[in-house]
Amino acid sequence: MGKYFDKLMEDVRMREGLTSCMNCGVCTGVCPSAEFYHYDPRQIVSIVQTKDDDAIEELLRSDTLWYCGECMSCRPRCPRGNTPGYVIQALRRLSQELGFFVESEKGRQQLALKRTIGESILETGFCIYPKLISPQMHPEQGPVWEWIYENDTNVYPQFTPSYRTLGTGALRKIDDDTMGELHRIFEVSGGKRFFDLIEEHSERKAKEMGYESADHEYFIDIYTSNSGGHTLQ
Amino acid sequence: MKRNSWQEYQKEIADDNYYYVRSCIRQNFFPGSEKAFLDIMRNDVGKNVIEEATHTSCTGIGYHSDIVPMETIMTVVARQFALMTEAGFENFTSSCITSFGIYTEMLETWNEFPETEERTREYLYKATGREFKKPKNLAHTSDVMFKHREAIAAKMKKPLINVFTGKPLRVVEHIGCHYAKLFPKKGVGGSEFPYVLAGMIESWGGEVVDYPERRHCCGFGFRNYIVQANRGFSVANSHKKLESMKPYKPDFIVTNCPGCSMFLDKWQYTIAEMEGNTYGQDGRGIPVLTYEEMAGLVLGYDPWQLGMQMHQVDVEPLLDKMGVVYDPAAKYLGPNGKFIGNPELASVNLNCTPTPTMRTL
């Protein structure tokens, strides 16, 4: 009893985010995810507070854990000073450490996030860059974005002296020394290990699900598929 | 609530000498706004703002997508502070609300849990050989503009007044969740009495319009937008806000966070294509501006030099109301007036029925 809770308490966000919950539901009342998904942050906090290993493990393996948008709207409103969003961040960390995230459809999406945002950080030094936002993957961006995407070398230089080249300014190419420092930070602080962990667990799960590996096909499937039943309407 | 409740949430904002860091989202979608911020602060207000090529993303989108561990982002943040320290600066200003939330959260965590600061210093030294001092002052770039709003007002060429009616333009503002919900005392007006943009709007002649869902999230939700399968969450939240503001007939929306700007702009396109609904008064979309674009227009900058052609919802109806002189034919031209083609038309700008371009989400 309490082994997952103890593990969670190693995360400072848990210590900051959970004192004692009185189950009032104010967090759920302001939560944009609770309006859209079958989701109730009050219940998450309540489960964690029981310290029940079985119940926490079920949460770590569930879709429920992945509905929160980390907007932190719950933080200023909780009458007890809790932050359900922080508790969720700690749970998500643990779910990935233990490999439980691959057991749910929404959890498996962590690989898509690692392959898009994560790899962009290590390749460009930015979370996103124009070529990552392809109109094919982003039809909602509309025709003006498509025009920018196709004419990037004509559009961006109007606003930056160093589009994809060295120098200061928006969307510059970041120099090799800086990228080297960023990579070493990821290695020293555990970021690289965490990326590898996401890949390894996804690879295992992909094979279990009948894919050859967690290759492009698996990536596209987890990035696009929605089995339904997650939302209220 | 008392009209001046925001004043209980005052924050200190440095007056000059800022160390500036860019935003992944803003530089992608609104690079003209970042340029405008630097131009306005340096040339119109006369402040010292430096930018160095050696800074990187704060990795905040990765952190809030739960792929970048807290120890890692803390060390990246520490490296940015080390660059500031080495450059001899003490006032740090970030062009992104996600980043601003990140910098604030990491500083607060170091205060609350000093062992995390110690560990970060070790990691940073080991990875880069660098050391850092914490900033004396941390501000979002909109805080800086808010601080100097009267200096901008003194040079105003086009106030936020409707030239046809002589009345103030009606503006809805959106400060973005991570500006003040994380640490209300660190944002002007806190999360309940948002004043950072409202203060600019008032100083520049406009009228701030309140509406029921003013504080609701724009719907970014990190993984809830980035992963295609989850995007329904994102559009549903923007939809809720747009429906709520429509009856108040805003002339434009202004946002603090570049993500919110992008979503409130692009989801209007999507909603128009999918459902035929628009939210402006003329059957078209509501223009969505960054605060730098708002300041730029007020100061008489050319809208295309501000990058407003990169919006999906046309800004021309607003430009006309403000009496801004612009060349419609120059909107989509490349460098040196080169023709590079035009984007396809979209129903959000047409005041007509949806086009069949939007098939899937």
Ligand code: SF4
């Ligand atoms: S608002 Fe706070 S006390 Fe109330 S249910 Fe949520 S976490 Fe518990």
Ligand code: SF4
């Ligand atoms: S942080 Fe998560 S739980 Fe809290 S209000 Fe936002 S979506 Fe809901």
